[in-house]
Amino acid sequence: MNCVKTAIQTLDKEMGQRVRKYIDNLTKPPGSLGRLEELAIQLAEMTSEVFPVVSPPGVIVFAADHGVVEEGVSAFPQEVTVQMVMNFLNSGAAINVFSRQIGAMFEVVDVGIATDIEADGLVNRKIRYGTSNFCKQDAMTRKEVESVIAAGYERAENMIGQGCKCLILGEMGIGNTTASSAILAVLSGQDVSTLVGRETGIAVEKIIHKQQVIVRALDERKPDRKDPIDILAKIGGLEIAAMTGAMLSAAANRVPILVDGFIAAISALLAKEICSTAIDYMIVGHCSVEPGHKIALKLLSKKPLLDLELCLGEGSGAAVAFPILTSATLMLKEMATFASAGISKE
Ligand SMILES: Cc1cc2ncn([C@H]3O[C@H](COP(=O)(O)O)[C@@H](O)[C@H]3O)c2cc1C
Numbered sequence: 001m002n003c004v005k006t007a008i009q010t011l012d013k014e015m016g017q018r019v020r021k022y023i024d025n026l027t028k029p030p031g032s033l034g035r036l037e038e039l040a041i042q043l044a045e046m047t048s049e050v051f052p053v054v055s056p057p058g059v060i061v062f063a064a065d066h067g068v069v070e071e072g073v074s075a076f077p078q079e080v081t082v083q084m085v086m087n088f089l090n091s092g093a094a095i096n097v098f099s100r101q102i103g104a105m106f107e108v109v110d111v112g113i114a115t116d117i118e119a120d121g122l123v124n125r126k127i128r129y130g131t132s133n134f135c136k137q138d139a140m141t142r143k144e145v146e147s148v149i150a151a152g153y154e155r156a157e158n159m160i161g162q163g164c165k166c167l168i169l170g171e172m173g174i175g176n177t178t179a180s181s182a183i184l185a186v187l188s189g190q191d192v193s194t195l196v197g198r199e200t201g202i203a204v205e206k207i208i209h210k211q212q213v214i215v216r217a218l219d220e221r222k223p224d225r226k227d228p229i230d231i232l233a234k235i236g237g238l239e240i241a242a243m244t245g246a247m248l249s250a251a252a253n254r255v256p257i258l259v260d261g262f263i264a265a266i267s268a269l270l271a272k273e274i275c276s277t278a279i280d281y282m283i284v285g286h287c288s289v290e291p292g293h294k295i296a297l298k299l300l301s302k303k304p305l306l307d308l309e310l311c312l313g314e315g316s317g318a319a320v321a322f323p324i325l326t327s328a329t330l331m332l333k334e335m336a337t338f339a340s341a342g343i344s345k346e
C-alpha cells in the first residue's frame, strides 16, 4: 500500500484562495450561497481547476457475499445479492434510476459473489466466493484483501481514464451492515449496541442477536485497530475493501469522491487509515438512518449534504446528492461578477 500513500497529493490551497476571492465578486451578498460556495472551493482545491467540472460522474457498484449471513444477521437471504446484481444489469434498481438521472457512467463489478454468474455487462473481478463466516474464521486472507483493494483501484482508474470527473461508489452484499458495524466498532472503540440499527428491515429481536454475533466475532478475531488490512481480513467484506481501493484511486487521480451511506463511509474510514490525505478528496452525499453512520461521519470529520432518511446503499444517496455539486460548479462558472454585470458593490 506504500505506492498509494505517496501518490495522494495534498489539496491546492492556493487555488482555493483564488476561487474564494472570485466567488466574493459574484453578484450576490458575500457568503449568501452558503455551503455551495464551500463546495466550489473544495472542488477547486481538489482539482486545481478555477472552474472545476464534475460531469460526467461515474458510479461503480461492487458486489460480494458474506459468510456471516449463516448466523442469521440479515432479514434477507444471501441469494438476494446475485438477484440484485441482475436487477442492476437490467437497469431496475434505485441506483440505475438515479445514475440515469445524473448522466453517470455506470459499472457493476463482481468481487466476490458466492456463486458463478456470467452476465452481459458484469465485470468479473471475483477474488473468492464470498467471505468466510468471521464468527468461525477470518473473513479472508491479507493477500485477498490486497487483491480486492487493487481490483477496486483498477476499476476506478479505468473509469477515470474514460473521463469520469466525480466518483460514486456503491455496494451490494447481503450481510454487509454486519461487517461494517464490526469494522466501525473497532475503529471507533464504541459499544456495538450504539452502532447497530434495524434499517434493513431486521426484526427487533434479531438486532440483539446481530449485536451478539458482532461482539463474538470481535472477541474471536481480535482485529488490530492500527492495521486496516488486518481489520478487513478478519472481519471485513470484499465489496467494502474494493470501495476503499476505488476511493484511493480517485484521490490519487485528484478526482472528487461523493461518498454514499453507511457502508461507503466505512470504506472511506479504511481509506483514511491507509492514507490520511485520501479524505481531502471526499464529500459526503447524505446522512443515512443507520445509527453507525453518524459515528462514522464524526470520525471522517465530514458533514453530509442531505438528510433524506435513506438507508439503502448501492450509491443511491450520493447519486441523489450529485446535482448539488453541479449547482456549485455552475454557480462558479456561469454567474456574473459585479464588474461584468455593472452592479454597485457599496
Ligand atoms: C432488495 C435489497 C436491495 C438492496 N440494495 C442495497 N441493499 C443494502 O442492504 C444490504 C445490507 O443489508 P444487510 O446487512 O441487512 O443484509 C446491502 O446489500 C446493501 O447494499 C439492499 C438490500 C436488499 C434486501
Ligand SMILES: O=C(O)c1cccnc1
Pocket (backbone or CB within 6 Å): 177, 199, 200, 260, 261, 262, 263, 264, 288, 289, 290, 293, 310, 311, 312, 313, 314
Ligand atoms: O446507509 C447505508 O448505506 C445502508 C444502510 C443499510 C443497508 N445498506 C446500506
